[in-house]
Amino acid sequence: MPTPLHFGLGFSWALFVPMLVIYLVTSLEAIGDVTATSKASRQPVEGPLWMQRIKGDVLVNGANSLLAGRFNSFPSLIFAQNNGVIQLTGIASRHVGLWIALLLVLLGLFPAVAGVLQAIPEPVLGGTALVMFGAVAASGINILAGTRLDRRALLIVAVSLALGLGVSQVPEFLVLMPPALRTVLESGVATGGLCALLMNGFLPETPPTGN
Numbered sequence: 001m002p003t004p005l006h007f008g009l010g011f012s013w014a015l016f017v018p019m020l021v022i023y024l025v026t027s028l029e030a031i032g033d034v035t036a037t038s039k040a041s042r043q044p045v046e047g048p049l050w051m052q053r054i055k056g057d058v059l060v061n062g063a064n065s066l067l068a069g070r071f072n073s074f075p076s077l078i079f080a081q082n083n084g085v086i087q088l089t090g091i092a093s094r095h096v097g098l099w100i101a102l103l104l105v106l107l108g109l110f111p112a113v114a115g116v117l118q119a120i121p122e123p124v125l126g127g128t129a130l131v132m133f134g135a136v137a138a139s140g141i142n143i144l145a146g147t148r149l150d151r152r153a154l155l156i157v158a159v160s161l162a163l164g165l166g167v168s169q170v171p172e173f174l175v176l177m178p179p180a181l182r183t184v185l186e187s188g189v190a191t192g193g194l195c196a197l198l199m200n201g202f203l204p205e206t207p208p209t210g211n
Contacts, residue, residue, distance in 0.1 A: 164192025
């Protein structure tokens, strides 16, 4: 059984600021994931019900991460792969999610159970992952397709995608940056998310048609 706070409890400003930015970006990612999941599950992607789910998801992300840190694990957050699984299986029931959560607990506590999954041939897992991650990308495109993209929005999407993919493909781009900043921007999700957040805040809104 895991021992709470096995490595003790400490605080570092050098790590706090990068982690703060990472948590902000993962919260933005969670909003996108819940929106994609709602859309794949044929649920509303606007209005009070959708907003209630967004609030609950961000809250659970923080609570899970706090619990994970107490038990010496990495932060726990929502996975975009869920959208791919829903599209592949056609199943979006929360009851199935609860059974899967129980299975994950068993996998974490009993290595023998995990060995059953490790026995699955790698080509099978690779083929499944290929289709699943492709479905995740398609979910993101589907969200964008349902949004009116004016020149401002297109510029934000284009620059954010370019920077996010750029640092992933050419990490040497960050060599001359301070270590703390480089730690954050090494993630394409963090770089693209921060870029979109800043551009959305600083670029002026497109005036209504006719003005």
